[in-house]
Amino acid sequence: MNKPIRIGMVGGSLGSAGFMGRVHRMVQRLDGEYTLRAGCFSSRPDRNRETGDALALDPTRVYADYARMARAEAARDDGIQVVSIVTPNHLHVPVARAFVEAGIHVICEKPMATSLADARSLRDLAARHGVAVMLTHNYSGYPAVRRARDLVASGALGELRIVQVDYAQDWLSEPGDEGWRGDPAQAGPAGALGDIGTHAYQLATYVAGCTATELSADLHTFVPGRRLDDYAQAMLRFAGGARGRLSVSQVSPGNNNRLQLALYGTKAGLQFDQESPDSLLFSPLGEPARRLDRGGPGPAGAADQRASRIPAGHPEGYLEAFAQLYRDFAAMLRGDDAAVALLPDATTGCEGMAFVEAMLASHRAEGRWTPLPAVAV
Amino acid sequence: MNKPIRIGMVGGSLGSAGFMGRVHRMVQRLDGEYTLRAGCFSSRPDRNRETGDALALDPTRVYADYARMARAEAARDDGIQVVSIVTPNHLHVPVARAFVEAGIHVICEKPMATSLADARSLRDLAARHGVAVMLTHNYSGYPAVRRARDLVASGALGELRIVQVDYAQDWLSEPGDEGWRGDPAQAGPAGALGDIGTHAYQLATYVAGCTATELSADLHTFVPGRRLDDYAQAMLRFAGGARGRLSVSQVSPGNNNRLQLALYGTKAGLQFDQESPDSLLFSPLGEPARRLDRGGPGPAGAADQRASRIPAGHPEGYLEAFAQLYRDFAAMLRGDDAAVALLPDATTGCEGMAFVEAMLASHRAEGRWTPLPAVAV
Amino acid sequence: MNKPIRIGMVGGSLGSAGFMGRVHRMVQRLDGEYTLRAGCFSSRPDRNRETGDALALDPTRVYADYARMARAEAARDDGIQVVSIVTPNHLHVPVARAFVEAGIHVICEKPMATSLADARSLRDLAARHGVAVMLTHNYSGYPAVRRARDLVASGALGELRIVQVDYAQDWLSEPGDEGWRGDPAQAGPAGALGDIGTHAYQLATYVAGCTATELSADLHTFVPGRRLDDYAQAMLRFAGGARGRLSVSQVSPGNNNRLQLALYGTKAGLQFDQESPDSLLFSPLGEPARRLDRGGPGPAGAADQRASRIPAGHPEGYLEAFAQLYRDFAAMLRGDDAAVALLPDATTGCEGMAFVEAMLASHRAEGRWTPLPAVAV
């Protein structure tokens, strides 16, 4: 084990409705790679203080203002080396900028920004400052997802033809207080699309090894009074010739968090279900389908092993996958070049925003096939 | 049990590559409702005779010509009452016409025609002759599908929002002889779309209780040298406001015959998987998901019971569902009005062709949202 | 197709509570191998006549008395060649004897007898008369079960170590009228044990390729007022050294008809679930588990193919498996020697009664390890 990396958090106070703050703290601890030292948890001073106290932080390092936190921590010998940003979407870029400019590495919740332009500017700023940015597209931390990606990359599927990704939840099936997620000023221009659509797109492209080139989209808001989409779907065309689809919904009763990915090539098919993440179904054409268990035998096991903690049959889950991103980010900061390619970064964040903007544009244009904007400036 | 109905077949010779002829004969026998008496099984005289002999038919009722068969059988006191048409697609309408004009009821394989115009003309002809037409969209014979339909109709799902149907196979993943299915002159203008897309569309609309009003489509042929599509997808909008998608593929390794349907409404969700047809997942919002077993307790059991033969836990399958259509058709001919609404008929056949033509038109128009043509003249 | 075999039935009237009579008639019809010509369906004259009428039988061949039926049919040129016995257990042997003595082949429901002595005497009588006896242990008609058996026989599992079979139902969870099954005078000395325990034991030994040599048993009756066991379990030792267990229950809520079999050898494991009978899980040690689909690729496919009717992904079920026994019996009568080894016969019936008697004896002896009595005289 290595000396823990000093980390700080912006957002994620204890009293907030969401659970992501707690998730980040659990996964920071799991592998012993991080130690939480500072935070700016809430814009409400009481909540901020209470959270800092509950986490036993030095009160002088619990900041009312993220910009001051960035400067103050950068000035300390024992200042944080990494910041984790768990705020509403509209703050991702301004907060990240402050830490990037202070030379502090950034772990940021997705979507990275509320516009592609902002995403690009953050990416470029980070590049100029030599600061690492990781986006917590946590599903890419699953061993089975890593293995799926390696199977595709190894040619085990042959030439890729079809990529299908679906993400269904039901927690927004009825009207109610959605907090900042329901407010375009904080969430950005996309609802379910921004929240889980970006996850679905990132998962598909992460495993497929290529991005989409154009798409035809349809968005909808089913729940009366809701201001952003709660349903989005698209037909996709990928670089390299594959076709596919993406659909997301937060109004599908019976689906807790059903993220499913299927890829089909000339030689084999591959199926992954986030709610049963400890195995992968691999079906070479003309052979029986194989269940590739996490930690079990079969092709592309190395990727799986890197991201596994315990043997097959001892289920790992969401937190372990999430922690894997943190673990790989730590490895990268310590010089493990192999980790770089495994991690969603600022370019991934730009790709996500390019996807969102193309979806919105295609939808406005009545489903016209719309090219995804270039991510490079 | 009733006196068996005298039936004849056109197509479905024993030596042919496909298995549908055998399927029709098995399901005709299963419930003892039909007795096969005549046939015109193949355009090849030897095969035709051999099939008739093998089925122990009276040689004078094994016809070289379907038109002659229609006339001759109509003229007999003990002539067939129903004909079953299991030919390549392009013959469905001409053969059906001959029997309709002879006053003989028609059971016809899907798609009913190779154009909407032909489908309409057959429907109208049948109406004028007072002849019943059933299309073998066999998946609508599953007890679970019937139950799903009744759940939707009963309002158990609330207002319908989302309809998603996917049909994936892998048997055409590689180039090879596809027989008449690969030949547009015999299969019609659609490949996977016509073969399994019409099934998927019918299943979705049968359960949803409404048809699509417009769609945006993308078709593709992945296998070099193939003349028709082997992949098709669409975004759909339904009468009543539901949205959804349909995707079909015959090049998805690891999928034997994976037809999956999901419906989500304001109150509940519903999921059906043809490869596990003996149950249905029913998820009322805010309650645990329930597995509704065929023959088991729970809502909408009457529809299920009508189509069940044996108790829960004794798996029924494809043949029983297929036989259910035959059984309901027999019941209808015997005066059971309740059977009428359960059966895919000539209007269903027109809807299928309207769907196919809208898919082709939208695809040619680069995915433009395209209204489904009216089925009524 | 062959000329249908003339068959008669004893038991299985339309009005009876059970569904087995209907099952036998459906599966007789499915493959066109049999034609029902005579019957003695009920000891109640009205029911008997009504059933004959409903089945459109010649009224002179609907008999009030099974002994007369045996003699009369044997005397006709067009008399039945096979009788199917679907009566309460205590009548299996007397009815079978009458037909055996008349030279008519016998298909008999399980358990074959209510004592091993009776079973042996029937077996010997049939042997002397050169009459074939098939026991409808229908689960051995599943393609996946045949394939499992061939996998074991081929050595794919290596040396067999463990055999585990469980059969759970819930339909007798509460007190109520069980009909003849609840009456020892008709059902014999075993309740769940005789009804489904014999199925479980036959399935296990059919696939394992060997019988048990000794067992240690525990029986119980949970429901007050019930006269026979509704729960039975045993530890088993098999010829060849394998160990295992068997458990059956008809009081396990949530289980419709859950029959599960697992076998483990030095080289691989195998799992079958009757409620999902269209595939088999095959797990070679140190390799990923494979799903062997009915009609799909992989080892031991020939056994599977023989018992399959339609391609993978088109679910076959209970009726098809049941029909397979009838189909194989027809093949055997027509000279197909390969069918002989596939069919449960009078020796299987003796093995079943040996199992039942050993279970009862061990239970009475407080679970003492008890050898299974020899089946040979």
Add this chain to the structure above:
Amino acid sequence: MNKPIRIGMVGGSLGSAGFMGRVHRMVQRLDGEYTLRAGCFSSRPDRNRETGDALALDPTRVYADYARMARAEAARDDGIQVVSIVTPNHLHVPVARAFVEAGIHVICEKPMATSLADARSLRDLAARHGVAVMLTHNYSGYPAVRRARDLVASGALGELRIVQVDYAQDWLSEPGDEGWRGDPAQAGPAGALGDIGTHAYQLATYVAGCTATELSADLHTFVPGRRLDDYAQAMLRFAGGARGRLSVSQVSPGNNNRLQLALYGTKAGLQFDQESPDSLLFSPLGEPARRLDRGGPGPAGAADQRASRIPAGHPEGYLEAFAQLYRDFAAMLRGDDAAVALLPDATTGCEGMAFVEAMLASHRAEGRWTPLPAVAV
């Protein structure tokens, strides 16, 4: 969050073959409830030191001798409050004694001892010293298991009739170095029985809410050269009248870590599968089966919520369940009385050894029904 509890470890060095040391450290960290301060990780001085260094411990608190560690830590103001024992089985009791006598609370791997006498003496010693002992029967930390237990306790199953538990692995299917687990001097008198049989028994009794009163057992060693059992099975009778079975195997290819539990009562059934731990199947008699998702709606959700960290659909797994025991132990030490009943303790450890000794005794007595020895002195 609370001030972390100071913990030490005995056993679990980094270089050891097993993974349990790492598991304990991960789960100690996950919820931030513990801070590792001292250890005696290995009897090999180099490994011990290296592990201490890797964990960044104060070198003066990395002890060569566990007895010295107990005394030294007890003497410190900032000494450990809890010790976690992850040694081979034969050391559990001696190590635990040392810490109990030093007044330090004990978390101990299972089985607690290698004899019932030792287990009892440890329990009594702990009682006399007022020291808490928790046994890491980690499967009782799963939310679904807690919920199952509450369902049974609430009467939702009615009167309990049947309890069935099976635990199958395959990692010992072939001869090889099993380390201390293969050595009776270190593992104790039971192999698979001690390792996973005690887990299975604890899980069953934890959920059933009662222990077994007598059992009939069969043990076996399949792999040549192995000195302890690799297969064990039993028929069980429980206090209150339920019957059941237990079977464990480490030679069942295709099973990674398959621990399955089913309970059936007069009113409902319940099924749990450790490899899919995020849901429970609950089947009230005469109603559809319900899938009770972790964090989802349905009866007995409170128990589930206490042990859940993240919402339904975000899979939790083995580590979270394991961590739950640690979290509840911390809560108990801090005065949460509700935690006491949730935790496997020294009495549970005695029950486990009573089970093991009864299994061995029954096996030696040819499967004779053998009462479980009393756990109370």
